[in-house]
Amino acid sequence: MRDEAHAIKERLKLVGVEPSRDRGQNFLFDLAALESIILFGKPRPEEKVVEIGGGLGALTGELAAVSDITIVEVEPAFCREIESKYPNCEVVEADIRTFDLASVGDELVVFGNLPYSLSTDIILYLVQYHVVVKRAVLLLQKEFSERLFAKPGTKKYGTLSVHVQLYANVYPGPIITGDCFYPEAAVESQVIEMQFREAPAFPVSDFFIFSRIVAAAFSKRRRKILNSVLQSKSLQADIFKQALADAGISPDIRAEDVTVEMYARLANC
DSSP, X not given: OHHHHHXXXXXXXXXXXXXXXXXXXXXXXXXXXXXXXXXXXXXXXXSEEEEEOOTTSHHHHHHHXXXXXXXXXXXXXXXXXXXXHOTTSEEEESOXXXXXXXXXXXXXXXXXXXXXXXXXXXXXXXXXXXXXXXXXXXXXXXHXXXXXXXXXXXXXXXXXXXXXXXXEEEEEEEEEOGGGEESOOSSOEXXXXXXXXXXXXXXXXXXXXXXXXXXXXXXXTTSBHHHHHHHHTOSOHHHHHHHHHHHTOOTTSBGGGOOHHHHHHHHHO
8 A cells, every 4th residue: 555655645745735634634545445435325327426525536536437526625726636637527616614515406415535623513514404415425533433323321422423313314334444544544434324304303493402402411421411401501490490391301311311302302392
């Protein structure tokens, strides 16, 4: 793999980009790993594909061989590189977190190798656009990916798990080792697929209240939910106590043991 990594290093020099550790920029070059993403994600010719962060175009080339795609890339030098290599693809120079995905269309299929530092922001962004995104196939740090499909009662289950699972089913895929990237990643990565619903899995009358309760509950995840929420001072004590009673939820339960359905019921109450 040294030759492939050296080739990526030289290409980065040619386009004038230095990989940023702060941005979590690790460029996937291993052909077997790229193939495993495509085999798992199964892009189809009839699908409208959006790639987040095309980089040097490694995954872009695999996707473009199947379907016409739109690439949203924030780095101008990478945009020029992709445009020159794949003139039939549409390249949008933008930060995906502020881009209007609905402008591309609906029933979208999103692919991307996400930097760790932006993974939470981008995942919540995709949740926000669940109405127009059919599914997303993403390469994430393995430890982070496990938070998306974590079950109640486990250490990985948290605010991100609850928000994602309200709107999507998450399926784990292939694990990719750090030596498949340049610069070499210090940890393993994993491919996951998020299959979005148009409506939440459980009715939520006010998403702001839902998010506020979940955030307050997990602010002290190992404490009783009543104590955790009241100490956060996010909600009025008598109102929250009554909501717990109406929802049939014990005030002694911990945040990490409350299911997504229970959080939705609590928020509604």
